[in-house]
Amino acid sequence: MGTIAMIANALVVPELPDVESNVASVRARFPILAREINGHPLAYLDNAATSQKPLEVIEAVDGFYRSRNANIHRSLHTLGEEATADWEGARAKVARFIGARRNEEVIFTRGTTESINLVASSWGEAFLKEGDVILLTMMEHHSNIVPWQLVAARRGASLVYIQLEADGSIDLEKVEASWNPRTRIVCATHMSNVLGTINDIRRLSEIAHAHGALLLADAAQSAPHMRLDVGALGCDFLAFSGHKLYAPMGIGVLWGREALLEAMPPYMGGGDMIRSVGLETSTYNDLPWKFEAGTPDVGGAVGLSAAIDFIGGLGWDYIGRREASLGRRALSVLGEVRGLSLHGTARDRGAVFSFSFADIHPHDIAQFLDREGLAVRAGHHCAQPLMRLLKVPATTRASLAFWNTEEEVERLGAALEAAKRFYL
Amino acid sequence: MGTIAMIANALVVPELPDVESNVASVRARFPILAREINGHPLAYLDNAATSQKPLEVIEAVDGFYRSRNANIHRSLHTLGEEATADWEGARAKVARFIGARRNEEVIFTRGTTESINLVASSWGEAFLKEGDVILLTMMEHHSNIVPWQLVAARRGASLVYIQLEADGSIDLEKVEASWNPRTRIVCATHMSNVLGTINDIRRLSEIAHAHGALLLADAAQSAPHMRLDVGALGCDFLAFSGHKLYAPMGIGVLWGREALLEAMPPYMGGGDMIRSVGLETSTYNDLPWKFEAGTPDVGGAVGLSAAIDFIGGLGWDYIGRREASLGRRALSVLGEVRGLSLHGTARDRGAVFSFSFADIHPHDIAQFLDREGLAVRAGHHCAQPLMRLLKVPATTRASLAFWNTEEEVERLGAALEAAKRFYL
Amino acid sequence: MSEFDDLYQEVIMDHYRRPKGRADLSHIPDERAMENPTCGDTIKLEILHDEAGRISEVRHNGHGCAISTASASLMSEYTRGLTPEEARAAAERFIGALRGEGKLDELDSMGDLAALRGVAGLPVRVKCATLAWHALLRELGEKAS
């Protein structure tokens, strides 16, 4: 794959000067950003792993447990009604957030991983037949690979992978041209957690639909950084995690088309997902509850709802501009570090930067950066097939969010130079 | 089943006078208890549905998100190391809490429901054969029924139910005498969420083991109220939920014997549960991570850890005495309400009281009690097979915890009398 | 007026104590009962029509709380003389209003049904108040197809 020179113009959103002046007040909403690490101010550049949480979110969860906590749906006292309203209200908010036609299409899960396992297990067990093909891309996260391997083994289906171009993008014409007529579902990430590549889910969906296949979009990385609209994306399933979206861990979303969800058998069994339980068999509840067995994470949903409000307060415009501007700066700073080669240089990309650097092991780079107060991730990023394609066991990854600063990006460049001096 | 007169001596722990003086200071730890509902102080009598959270727990979660939040296991910066230590530290604390021999035997899940689904799906798919029998009790929660129905249908196994005695207990001799040699696993609740019955898991385990079967104990209701020791219980799997144990929603535990967990195939696929992912197949991580796919709820685990410390601070002695004393008072108060018939009068029981009352529908009772500030649950309590046995569609249930007061119990009695005047 | 008094109004209590349209429906098999997954309550319906095809009576029977019983009774009263299409539209308007999807004020144009207004703020009770109406939609739907 290419090096950094190839993508100087990758981030093309125009910069608005007055956006910058907001940064300090935005940062003030995130208490953790005030931390010192090894004598330096924390520069949190690991947003693709998990995001930090604004006070709005922390306080919403705190407030839930201080004054409204109860189990939902079957406790008809005041607290139970309030908690139920919180839970179903969060669902309605998520539905609006992603442009779902109906609240019933929004299923709460623990996160992207559970969302995809739900589809692979429920839809896959019911609808995949021997010889069917599941089409993935070579840039998928393990969470969008392993569940399909498990169900493919049980159903006698097979996995086929869309190869990548040199810049880490997908060539849609090749996808069309090499279409396998046994393909039943395409599982593609909306944005790569390694390469930063943004895939054209709309076109992929059109191709899939033209051949009678479904499309599942893994929006774990895109949901925090751009407005999603399931209608415009055209996909059939969409999965994302709250914890990457400025909300707490433990809550995530599966959106699916109503008719598909209706046709799917339940996933887990237990309280709340049933209509009536007999000794030998049971009948199941309506959507969305059919897929929500057991006491859910109401506190987490309250946090997710607050996070969506927080995003609404900032606006996608602000977030998009800020991150595009930071991303450009990161590209130019990293471009000046000698010995650094960036993986992923597609034109459409987010502010996620994975690189190899001067034969220093990513662990050692990350540990050195930590000494300087910079938090980055080192490893295979749960994308081993992609690592093998890149011919590296692991990479170092810096991933930005709107609360990062130009100064943090520059500290990254300087610290990488210092790491070279230390290790080589 | 019997009425209240039969159980006047059910709760036999002696009362210590000085325990009572602590109640106000214990209550002060639970901010929600200060709420007013419809002009009355909240009397929260729905602890079996979900518990309230002490400040220690609320603040621990809050503190995690304010200063330590990161993803775990693969982020080797300072925050990542701290969060990983929090997560694995919580696991070690849970292991000690239930007397597990090894930390690796503790799997974090969302709650009891997911824990049981994990066993039913992973163990059941791998080890159940056509014609095998799964033995349940007639007092199981849907979460310990439906997952077994789902796997039984797929594997051609069948479900058999242990019948109940008139007092809502199990006759272990009958269990022995009617043992079906095809029984592979016994799935029994440790404490009924409807009847309050405490089952003798130790003896049930011995019977199961003597016949080469396993025993899964659903400890959702017992874990919050008594010391659990998996060694002493003798079971093979144990499941419980954090949210009933004074911890946040979204976190729960499956404990299993190491050799069993080792032999079981993975449940969900995704990040963290793999050793190596190839294109077609993958190899899986060691215990416990093999069963923990995707970003887990680290904040929830931090809360659970704080809850265990909180319990340790009070001591099981305090909790046991307080709840026994409150339970006795509840029995005598409810015993004086004319027209009330209690379901579940076993000698070994917890402070959970389900009743039918004067032909008033449980919804109407609960709504009336809510007017008086009393929070109880009305419904089938996710135990429809038991409801059919009791020949009622639903019951009203008051469930106590150590923070309840004698005065609250008396308000319940008075409010029930008033409900009768209103509806009849 | 407290939330409780708002819920258990005089009209509701009257319909609860003396439900209109309640009938012995033991000839209808139990499998045809509509179930409230929240609490196990059930309701059976039978729809009688006049020669013109209008609804002459909706009969009901089942286990239910005051709210669900009163709602079934009010439904029986409200639907008398409606065409199946009108009844279906009414059910959708009523359910939508209580679930917060439609406008709550629409209830005001539905006669005594407005007495169920208080339910709208209580998501758990919405299921009680709408059970009979969901059963009505199902029965009308199955007739239609």
Place this chain on the structure above:
Amino acid sequence: MSEFDDLYQEVIMDHYRRPKGRADLSHIPDERAMENPTCGDTIKLEILHDEAGRISEVRHNGHGCAISTASASLMSEYTRGLTPEEARAAAERFIGALRGEGKLDELDSMGDLAALRGVAGLPVRVKCATLAWHALLRELGEKAS
């Protein structure tokens, strides 16, 4: 001393730059490599014995960071001349100490391995420092059985 300096001590950096026991092990199939699930790092081992059955050398090869490479090198040095049983006990003591199960002070009696002390406070890095030792346990175990 900062956490970082504590981790990347002189001894560690020396073993990282000039690892003892590193050898070409391309004759060992890749499937026999031990994998660190955290990062995809791998290590292959080959244990050579003298006539008395004692370990004459543990050879290693693989991808790894400074900590895992230095740990493999220190292991190669430490195990020279041990019986397989002694080596196994050492591996268990070392892993236990770093994982916080054993006593950390035990490292002090293990010569230069004490330089890996700083890893104990960093659960993510513990996996780096113990990878070679887990591989050793596996190789010794398979030999034994």
